[in-house]
Amino acid sequence: MSAQKMREVVRQIQGLPTAQAVAVLAVVPRKSARHVAKTLKSAMANAEDLKLHKDEYKGMNTDNLWVKSAVAGTATTLKRFTPKARGSAGPILKRTCHIKIVLSDD
Numbered sequence: 001m002s003a004q005k006m007r008e009v010v011r012q013i014q015g016l017p018t019a020q021a022v023a024v025l026a027v028v029p030r031k032s033a034r035h036v037a038k039t040l041k042s043a044m045a046n047a048e049d050l051k052l053h054k055d056e057y058k059g060m061n062t063d064n065l066w067v068k069s070a071v072a073g074t075a076t077t078l079k080r081f082t083p084k085a086r087g088s089a090g091p092i093l094k095r096t097c098h099i100k101i102v103l104s105d106d
Contacts, residue, residue: 006072015062068104
């Protein structure tokens with residue numbers, strides 16, 4: 001999915017608590033919202049895992065996590081071609097993106 005489509009959804013959750021961000025993404029009727037929600041849940045699980053296994057994160061409160069930043073950046077574009085009239089070809093650009101979500105407990 002293109003980064004432009006993802007950015008519309010990602011902007012909606014910046015600065016929200018994680019529980020509220022998950023609720024917002026559940027009602028957004030876009031395919032990109034499902035991808036962002038999956039990434040957010042993964043980030044929340046990673047924060048929980050850090051708290052359990054790393055000594056420097058023992059005091060982190062995972063109940064009060066909020067979305068510090070959420071970014072959708074462009075990634076590689078797959079280039080395909082479709083046949084056109086008179087033996088020519090037209091390009092098809094299949095755009096992809098990377099979603100980066102940073103959580104904080106401050």
